[in-house]
Amino acid sequence: MNKIEEILSRYREGSHESLIPILQDVQEAEGYLTESAIVRIGSFLRMSTTKIYGLATFYDRFRFIPAGKVHMRICNGTTCFINGSSAVVTAVRETLGIDPGQTTRDGRFSYELTACQGGCNEGPVVCTGENYHTRVRPEDVPELVSKLKVLADLK
Amino acid sequence: MKQTKDSGTKDFLVSEVLLHSSDTLPPETSRKLAEIRRDKPSVPIIYVATGSAAIIAGSDATAKAAKQYLEEMGMRGEVVRTGCHGPAAFEPLFCVHLPGKNKLFFRNITEDKVEPLLNGVFHNDMPLEDLVAQSGSYGFEAWHEIPFMEEVPFFRLQKRVVLGNCGCYDPESIEEYIARGGYRAFLKTIRNYTHEEVCDIVERSGLRGRSGGGFLTGLKWKYALNSASDSRYLICNAKESDPGSYADRSVLEGDPHRLIEGICIASYAIGASTAIIYLKTGSPHPLARLRKALEAAADYGITGHNILSSGFNLEILIREEAGAFVCGEETALIASLEGKRGMPELKPPYPTTSGLYGKPTVINNVETLMNVSLIMSHGPEWFRSMGTEGSKGTKLFSLGGRGRYTGLIEVEMGTTFRTITEGIADGIRDGKAFKTLQIGGPSGTFITEKNLDLPVDFDVLRANGIAMGSGGLIIIDETTCLVDFVRFYMEFIHRESCGKCIPCREGTGRMLEILENVVRKPLNEDSNSTLERFKGVMQLETIASVMKDTSLCGLGQTAPNPFISALDNYREEFEEHIFDRRCRANVCRGLRTFSIDVEKCTGCTVCAAKCPVNAIYGTRLQPFFIVEDKCIGCGVCYDVCKFSAVTVK
Numbered sequence: 001m002n003k004i005e006e007i008l009s010r011y012r013e014g015s016h017e018s019l020i021p022i023l024q025d026v027q028e029a030e031g032y033l034t035e036s037a038i039v040r041i042g043s044f045l046r047m048s049t050t051k052i053y054g055l056a057t058f059y060d061r062f063r064f065i066p067a068g069k070v071h072m073r074i075c076n077g078t079t080c081f082i083n084g085s086s087a088v089v090t091a092v093r094e095t096l097g098i099d100p101g102q103t104t105r106d107g108r109f110s111y112e113l114t115a116c117q118g119g120c121n122e123g124p125v126v127c128t129g130e131n132y133h134t135r136v137r138p139e140d141v142p143e144l145v146s147k148l149k150v151l152a153d154l155k
Numbered sequence: 156m157k158q159t160k161d162s163g164t165k166d167f168l169v170s171e172v173l174l175h176s177s178d179t180l181p182p183e184t185s186r187k188l189a190e191i192r193r194d195k196p197s198v199p200i201i202y203v204a205t206g207s208a209a210i211i212a213g214s215d216a217t218a219k220a221a222k223q224y225l226e227e228m229g230m231r232g233e234v235v236r237t238g239c240h241g242p243a244a245f246e247p248l249f250c251v252h253l254p255g256k257n258k259l260f261f262r263n264i265t266e267d268k269v270e271p272l273l274n275g276v277f278h279n280d281m282p283l284e285d286l287v288a289q290s291g292s293y294g295f296e297a298w299h300e301i302p303f304m305e306e307v308p309f310f311r312l313q314k315r316v317v318l319g320n321c322g323c324y325d326p327e328s329i330e331e332y333i334a335r336g337g338y339r340a341f342l343k344t345i346r347n348y349t350h351e352e353v354c355d356i357v358e359r360s361g362l363r364g365r366s367g368g369g370f371l372t373g374l375k376w377k378y379a380l381n382s383a384s385d386s387r388y389l390i391c392n393a394k395e396s397d398p399g400s401y402a403d404r405s406v407l408e409g410d411p412h413r414l415i416e417g418i419c420i421a422s423y424a425i426g427a428s429t430a431i432i433y434l435k436t437g438s439p440h441p442l443a444r445l446r447k448a449l450e451a452a453a454d455y456g457i458t459g460h461n462i463l464s465s466g467f468n469l470e471i472l473i474r475e476e477a478g479a480f481v482c483g484e485e486t487a488l489i490a491s492l493e494g495k496r497g498m499p500e501l502k503p504p505y506p507t508t509s510g511l512y513g514k515p516t517v518i519n520n521v522e523t524l525m526n527v528s529l530i531m532s533h534g535p536e537w538f539r540s541m542g543t544e545g546s547k548g549t550k551l552f553s554l555g556g557r558g559r560y561t562g563l564i565e566v567e568m569g570t571t572f573r574t575i576t577e578g579i580a581d582g583i584r585d586g587k588a589f590k591t592l593q594i595g596g597p598s599g600t601f602i603t604e605k606n607l608d609l610p611v612d613f614d615v616l617r618a619n620g621i622a623m624g625s626g627g628l629i630i631i632d633e634t635t636c637l638v639d640f641v642r643f644y645m646e647f648i649h650r651e652s653c654g655k656c657i658p659c660r661e662g663t664g665r666m667l668e669i670l671e672n673v674v675r676k677p678l679n680e681d682s683n684s685t686l687e688r689f690k691g692v693m694q695l696e697t698i699a700s701v702m703k704d705t706s707l708c709g710l711g712q713t714a715p716n717p718f719i720s721a722l723d724n725y726r727e728e729f730e731e732h733i734f735d736r737r738c739r740a741n742v743c744r745g746l747r748t749f750s751i752d753v754e755k756c757t758g759c760t761v762c763a764a765k766c767p768v769n770a771i772y773g774t775r776l777q778p779f780f781i782v783e784d785k786c787i788g789c790g791v792c793y794d795v796c797k798f799s800a801v802t803v804k
Contacts, residue, residue, distance in 0.1 A: 017512075019494040020477050058496045058653075060478030061436060073437070078399025078596070078629050079555035081643050114437055115398035118405065119211030120555040121243035121562070132211045139794065 003029045004037050014046050023056055032063040068103045068110035069152040073127040077116030080123035084138070088124045089113065091138035095145050108152040109145070164191070168333045169455060173342050174463060191334035192324070193252075195294075199232040199277075201225075202250035202258075204322055206239030206408045207401060207440060208562065214247035216266035221249075224273050238409020240322035242309050243562035245287060248322075251276050257291030257298055309560050312578045314541070314567040316549050317525045321409030321563075326444060329451035332412040338457055340532035341419045345465045350380055353424035357527065360535035361547035366392065366483075366520035367595065367625050369546075369613040372527075375517055378507040379425045382515040389422045389430040390492070390511065390518045393441075394476050396483035397596030398647060400627035402553035403521040405563045408441050410525070411448035415471065417524030419458065420531055422469050425517050430471045433488060436478060445473060480597075480651030484708050485510075485518050487653065498655045499708035520625065522551050542568030545614040550623075556593075556630035559584045566611060573607040576630055587632040591725070595624020597644040598713030600720035601637075620720075622713070636742035637725050638732050641718050642670040648714045659711025662702040666718065669695050673732050676745035676788060692733055696722070741803055747788040748804045753778040755800035762792035762801065 007025045011018040019041070026037050033056060042049040056062040074092065076085050093099065096109050103110040119125040122134035126144070128151075133144060171184050180188070193200055203209075203218040222234045240248055242262075249264035249272070262285055264272055275282045281298075290304035291297060304310050315321075324331040332338070344353055358373025379387055391414070395403040407414055414432075422430045434442060449471055452458050460468050474492060481487045482497040489511050491497035510516025526548060530538045542548050546568040554561045558580030566575065572592055576582070583589050592602040600621050602609070609615060616623055631640070649663035669691035672684070699715035706712045722729060731737050738746045751762075751771075756778040763771040763779055770786045773779030781792070793801045 017492065017494040020491065021474065024475060024477065055494075055496055058479065062477065076398070077555075078397075078593075078627070078643075079561075082556055082629070082631065082635050082640075086643075115396075116401045116553075116555070117211065117438060118207030118401040119243070120401075120553075121208070121246070122211055125211055127211075132213075134211060 004040055008041070008044050011044075013044060016045060016047065019045060019047070019052065019055065020059075023052075023062060027062060032066050063101070065103055066107070069108050069155045070110075070128055070148045072109065072111035072148075073114050073117070074111055075115075075117045075119070075123060075125040075127070076113040077120070077123075079116065079120040080125060083123040085124035087138040088126070088136050088141060091141035092145075095141050108149060164330055165455060168330060169463070172333055173338055173455075173457075178343075188334040191330050193233075193235075196233075196252055196254050198254065199225075199230070200252040201232065201234045201273075202237050202252070202322075203234065204239050204246060204248040205236040206321075206405050207438060208239055208243045208405070209246040209248065210440065212243075212246040212263070213265050217247045217249065217264055217269055220266045220269040221273070224270055230277075235325050236327075237324060238321045238326045239405050239563060241313075241318065241405075241563040241565075242560055244560045245562075248287075255296055257289040257295045259289050259298065259301070260287040260304065261285045262287045308581060309562075309564075309579055312570070312574055313565050314549050315565050316529060316541070317406060317522060317551060318409070318563070318565045320413060321406060326409055326411055327447050327451075329412060329448070329455060332410075333455075336532065337412055337528075338416055338455075340528040341416050341423075341457070342463065344420050344531050345423055345462065345467050350424055350426050351377075353420065353531070354380060356535050357424065357530055360530045360538040361542075362523065362526055362530060362538065363546060363613060364520060365522035365526075365550070365625070367623055369617075369623060372519065372523055375507060375519075376421065376424050378505070379515040379517045382508045384515050386429070386514050387425050387427040388511045388514055388516040389418060389425060389427040390488065390516060391418055391430065391432045391521060391524055392483065392485075392488065392518050393432055393434045393521045394483045394488065395435050395521075395625065396480045397625055397627040399555055399596055399629055400553040400625060402551045402563055402626040404435065404438065404441050405553070406525055406551065407521055408444050411444050412452070413525055413528055414521060415448055415452050415458070417527040418471060419462075419469060420527050421517065421519060421524060423467055425515070427517070428468045428470065430469060431492065431511075432471065432473045433482075433492065434473055434475050436475045442473070442475065449473065479653070480647075481653045481708070481710050484710060487708070488518065489516065496653070498653045499710070501707065522626065543610060543612045543615075546612045550611050550626070552626050552628040554580060554628050554630070556628075557583050557585075557587065557632040557634070558630040561630070568612055569610045571608050571610050572602055575611075575628070576607065580630060583630065583632045587634055590631045590633050590635065591637070593629040593631060593640075593717070594627065595622050595716075596627040597648050598622070598709070598716050599624045599627065600716050601724055603724045622716070634740055634742075636674075636738050636740040637721050637728050638670065638674055638738070639740075639742050641721050642667065642674060644717045645670055645714070648710070652710065652714075656705075656707040656711060658702045658705045659707070659714060662698050662706075662711070663714055666695060666698055666702075666715065670718075673729070674738070674743040674745055688733060692729070744788045744790070747790065748783060749781050749786060749788070749790070749793060750802055750804070751779050751781055751792075752800045752802055755798050757798055757800070759797070761795050761797070765791045765795050767791065 038049050038052050042052055098104055100112050117125055124136050126133040126136050201221045203214055205214050218236055225232045245262035247264050249261040250258050252258045272282050288304040288307050289298050289301045354373050354376045362372045363369045393403055418430045456463050458469050458471050476482055479497045482491045484499045485506050486500040487497040506516040539547050549565050549567050551565050554564050560581050564579055613623055645667045649667045652659045652663050654660045672688050699719050702715050703712055736746055758776040768785055768787055770782045771779050793803055
């Protein structure tokens with residue numbers, strides 16, 4: 001809980017306009033928005049938790065379950081789509097058995113779809129942390145996932 | 156030791172350059188600035204592009220490898236990480252500047268290629284296959300038989316004004332930016348002009364907002380300046396919602412200080428003491444660059460309280476968006492900054508009278524603000540000399556899709572789209588045929604073959620029913636199915652619709668449903684679904700026009716644009732899908748039928764083993780066959796067959 005108090009100390013009490021930055025900071029520190037964090041933020045900003053929850057669910061960036069140890073960001077920008085990213089997404093969905101925004105039961109994987117990441121010439125692009133996997137074909141996905149599994153177990 | 160040198164440079168740059176009273180600097184100062192700019196290097200300098208596109212292609216490792224090479228060889232030299240030049244196909248772009256010689260540019264230099272390349276360059280055994288061009292100026296020795304940068308078609312047809320600095324210097328170094336003449340326009344502005352005069356100059360230059368609307372920037376500023384209020388806000392919209400565009404992000408990464416200078420001037424013009432950069436999240440690089448640049452600017456006293464003793468105060472904040480497409484809309488953006496759900500409001504009142512916290516607010520796009528410092532330093536007449544009658548200056552495009560050379564480009568207004576697709580992009584890759592050009596992302600339209608000769612010009616495009624958009628330009632070839640493409644955009648808009656007004660919330664959902672029906676294989680053609688499909692298509696046009704007329708904000712009003720434009724220009728493709736149940740690009744999974752060529756099939760069983768629905772039957776070493784009723788058209792058999800025995804229709 002200390003982390004949250006430290007974040008809140010940077011903001012003014014009751015200032016509704018700082019809600020989104022606070023949520024962003026909390027998510028950055030904790031990886032996702034916990035129930036207790038939302039309650040604490042509510043009392044700090046003097047807002048009801050339903051309002052905060054309503055706002056947080058409106059925006060795509062906020063998560064309510066922890067992300068996987070390996071979080072894949074699959075580019076679904078227009079150019080990657082033309083180059084076949086939707087087949088890659090289907091392959092990832094079938095291999096991992098989860099939808100975007102969800103986390104696998106073993107906590108190893110999660111993934112999201114993003115807008116253009118800027119690697120249009122190398123598409124479809126899959127980004128994991130600092131690493132970029134380029135020109136990914138749907139048939140490469142099982143191998144990529146098993147490679148990343150090793151990485152996830154190291155974490 | 157380093158500390159004293161740095162603060163010495165800072166004092167020199169602030170007192171001798173920024174605060175210098177006349178426009179021309181004394182020769183001694185100019186000489187020092189040339190040194191900071193590395194104009195005449197005495198040691199080899201290696202420039203590695205490190206924008207988003209380059210990082211994805213692996214430029215980080217390239218830069219490290221280059222540095223390691225210099226250390227291992229015990230050579231004196233420098234590795235500079237620059238922003239992106241633009242050509243995504245060349246990334247990682249690698250530039251070597253040997254003392255006294257012209258700069259040499261090499262393409263696709265990944266980590267493993269660094270050592271052989273540098274060995275070659277230093278021992279006069281030039282690796283010609285990787286070479287792109289040379290670039291230089293008076294006073295350097297040119298390389299023999301190597302084309303100049305200006306001769307490469309990708310660069311020759313562009314006019315790089317906003318991108319002038321991108322790729323030439325280290326964007327994290329404020330010293331280099333000032334040495335390149337940076338921040339002097341801002342200082343000149345706050346010293347010589349009143350708020351009204353700045354608005355006037357920008358209005359006279361004819362600069363129009365680059366986010367798509369094309370409203371005169373100077374006039375917008377005037378509206379805000381003339382609204383009586385105790386405080387005003389400037390917001391730089393770096394949200395760039397278009398899922399296929401990365402132009403704003405690239406310039407922001409490549410030249411963050413020019414953006415900051417533009418924000419400073421714009422804030423002064425409208426009398427704002429707080430400016431907010433509303434930044435797209437997702438990628439950590441632009442945020443880190445911008446933070447560093449803002450810290451440096453504050454350290455130099457260019458932002459903050461009483462800027463360089465001028466009496467003008469300005470605080471620049473970065474606010475990250477939280478992931479909602481609709482927040483690119485002005486009123487939704489403001490709502491999001493106020494800590495509410497990003498839902499649009501009815502206009503008027505326009506933000507210039509009542510915006511953030513009810514105060515007059517100007518929202519400008521990154522590209523617009525990048526032009527401002529150039530206008531202030533070169534004058535409005537210089538800006539007016541570029542472009543067409545109604546549209547002045549240049550336009551950035553993030554050119555994507557299936558062109559041979561894609562990337563970030565900048566063309567003078569009035570350039571035709573044919574020049575872009577056939578000249579700069581050099582046609583279609585893999586020898587495929589051009590189909591269409593898509594402009595403006597999910598709210599944009601298609602530019603057909605016969606419209607390719609239209610110029611990049613706000614008014615001409617509008618007269619032809621085409622919206623300029625914010626800079627997304629996608630080249631589409633025959634391998635892309637337009638029905639599927641339109642469905643992709645509709646899916647995107649449906650997901651991102653904020654849900655406030657019914658036409659957009661429900662309309663996008665219905666349109667998506669009908670489009671999915673068109674590309675999906677029905678269980679059988681006898682049932683109601685066939686009738687529904689025919690009916691749906693007739694309803695699509697009605698839904699589209701209702702959405703256009705009744706949606707609350709631009710998102711909903713423009714959401715049917717790609718569909719309407721595709722239907723107008725490529726109606727036969729829709730009809731093929733609906734009536735003939737055929738997709739000419741072979742993209743739509745549901746409409747593909749597969750069969751096995753008896754002559755070619757060896758009975759290896761690979762396809763039967765891979766088929767997810769067990770639709771392939773046969774005996775080992777005998778030809779197999781596909782049961783059409785069971786087939787879901789996934790195409791796995793087509794991909795795995797080593798003998799090309801599976802054919803698709």
